[in-house]
Amino acid sequence: MVHSVPLLSENKTLEKRIDDIVSQLTPAVPLHILNLQKLTEKSKEFKRLFRGTVMYAVKCNPSKEVIKTIAKAGIKTFDAASIEEVRNVRKWVPTAKIHFMHTVKSREAIREAYFEHGVRVFVLDTADELRKIVHETNLAPDLDLYVRLALPKNKDASADFSAKFGASPEQASFLLREARLVSSRLGIMFHPGSQSKNADVFRKGIAVAAEVIKKAGVKLESIDVGGGFPIQYPQQNLAPLSDYITTIHKAIDDYGLSGLDLYCEPGRALVAEAGKLIVRVELRKNDALYLNDGVYGGLVEAAKYQGAFTYPMRVIRKQNHEGDNDTIMSYRFCGPTCDSVDMMPGPFFLPADIAEGDWIEVSLTGAYSFSCRTNFNGFGKYQTIIL
Ligand SMILES: Cc1ncc(COP(=O)(O)O)c(C=O)c1O
Structure with a gap:
């Protein structure tokens, strides 16, 4: 036609x-x-709007120029999913803080990340992965662990991750109690799904996380609300980034979690x-x-x-x-x-x-x-x- x-x-x-x-x-x-100027502007916008720490999810564009530009714009924390991403971030931004945020890591990758690249932050969604981390780091006293929570299916996301990653709320409470025994810092994280077209999924995620923390009955230091922030593709009349971030801030306050260190780990919304x-x-x-x-x-x-x-x-x-x-x-x-x-x-x-x-x-x-x-x-x- x-x-x-x-x-x-x-x-x-x-x-x-x-x-x-x-x-x-x-x-x-x-x-x-x-376009590095665009990338710098977007990184600064994220940093200005978000009241916690913005991490960059390396997987969505792992090129050297992207990593270095983001770091120069003030984002110094990186979410790596593989040992290759850990190595590159460490090489290109030697002072970077790296969170190893894949819930399934090889034993070799855990060892190398901890002993050779100074990584202390690891995520898990099973007791088996927790045992792996503890074992491969020789029962390290300075582990900063996150339990990944699976959220109910997000029909407003382009990619929903909950079928593949994350523990159920009951399992997550149990894992928080177990991880507390072997970590110096402890957090909870979720990813509502990539290109989430409704800010409310973040509020719902924070609500579930608050419930899980309460059930676990242990003290936590941090919460990471994931990536999933959308960009404006044609014909998608979405709320601006600031609305998503305001929703997150409000939910954190409403659910009594403002005492925790707050993180997010955008990929798409930073570099697309x-x-x-x-x-x-x-x-x-x-x-x-x-x-x-x-x-x-x-x-x-x-x-x-x-x-x-x-x-x-x-x-x-x-x-x-x-x-x-x-x-x-x-x-x-x-x-x-x-x-x-x-x-x-x-x-x-x-x-x-x-x-x-x-x-x-x-x-x-x-x-x-x-x-x-x-x-x-x-x-x-x-x-x-x-x-
Ligand atoms: C653990 C984790 N964090 C962050 C991201 C980045 O998500 P997005 O590009 O939707 O912001 C992903 C994407 O797969 C992820 O798996």
Whole structure:
């Protein structure tokens, strides 16, 4: 179907800069553009609004420039999920405080994190993991442990983690009592689900945590309300970040938890806006655009969260070509690999005359895009430009 609606447009100077970059590089492989100024602004905004400690969830974009920029903007605590993330953060920000926030860690990873990288903060959601941590750190006297709580399913999140991670409220109370015996500091944490579209999930999470703490009957030092803060994808009319944070602050006070050290660990909301991805159309078959990037590359979320959100996009014409940017139609995307899973139904709205050789600028791809790249089928090559 072809119809006319205005295309999303953003800051013209930035658009012009990106057009120039693309026309100079004529990128044949996917091009990631990282805007460090945007990242600095977002990090400072988070720090200014949140009254506790903001941690950065490294997994969503583990690149050196991102880690260093965030640290320079004043966020010095990092949530690492693997020993490789621990090593990199320690190397790039030697004074960083690192929280090892994966509930299932290998014994080798626990040992290396504790003895070689000074990590003292570990999370767990089972008694087995607690035993592993205590054993591999030789019953260390300075452990700072968190029990991860599973929340009821969050239908307003793009990715709900509670089926995979977290202890039930009863189990969490038991684990808090057990962990208290072997930790110098103790906390509780939850993650309400990525891209949570309703601030109330944080209030509900804090309510459950307060109940669990009461049942446990032991003293805690901290609470971590996770990531899950959303960004504004097109057609999602969400409350601003400040509303989410106000909801958290109020709930912490209402449930009598203001004596605890407060943490959050955003990923997406910190870095998504700082990234753009430039992909190229290699072939067009009616409404199907065959791109040089897809599900196994930087567009994994375009398939994973199909229907939940889409990205702002615009076309950058191949050299010496003008087009009609006002008449648009809906497309589906096909990634470059031979796997039939590598398809993104969209709908993605782009000019009706888009053709082979044109590029598509996909915005809001700073998180879970670069970090999810694979080499599958030999399509792993990409370029990066730092603005
Ligand atoms: C433990 C933990 N913390 C933080 C995050 C970051 O979440 P988001 O990107 O939704 O803010 C994740 C994402 O998977 C996570 O697993």
